[in-house]
Amino acid sequence: MSTSTAIRPTGTSPATAPARLDMYVGIHKALRHFMMDTLHRVGRMDPADATDLARTLGQFEDLMALCVNHIHHENDFVHAAIEARQPRGSSRTADDHVEHFEHIDALRAEARALARSEPAERPVQALRLYRHLALFVADNFQHMNVEETANNATLWAHYGDAELMDLHHRILASLPPAETLEVMRWMIPASSPAERAQILGGMKAGAPAAAFQAVLDAVRPHLDDSAWGQLARAIGVAQQPGLADFR
């Protein structure tokens, strides 16, 4: 299956340069989407509403857990590949990852203190969490751009696209099904129509039917009717449950 792979031209290459495989584009669109949505929800949360508080902090914890997993995947697969052919080539973003783990621990502590706090303290603690999460998101946006430019340039200098595709498939194969579903829930709505069709078309061809259907079910509530119709036509699935398949 192909979830986060896309062929992209480099930003600095001439228009005639061959496009290269970009492992970062899909997963980073997913993370940007998840981060922005969660930041927005923390900012608009009513700290006096226990249900809203629990739901919002639940999404916050899900985001932190995915960020931790993502850092491990990049360290274990992508940085390891860079280091194998260019020693110290991943040091800048590897150092960032150490800081991100520390930042995540601090944010989690703040969120748990908020959940345990007295009602009168919650507005101040919620605003503090919102601002510190915003700084984490800002830092990650800078970091992801370094990976998409400098790290991609290093990968492209030392690896062919077939090797990078193999590396990407090994990352995808290492993901538990629940993580794949969560990533797709954020990635597909954040992707362009062509990217959606490429990702889900690849998954339809390569994944078990039940796994593919589970991804469609996770994604469908987060696309409007126009986007869903365009995607359904592109990958040859029924536009709505219960309607006949058409191509």
Ligand SMILES: [Fe+2]
């Ligand atoms: Fe990273």
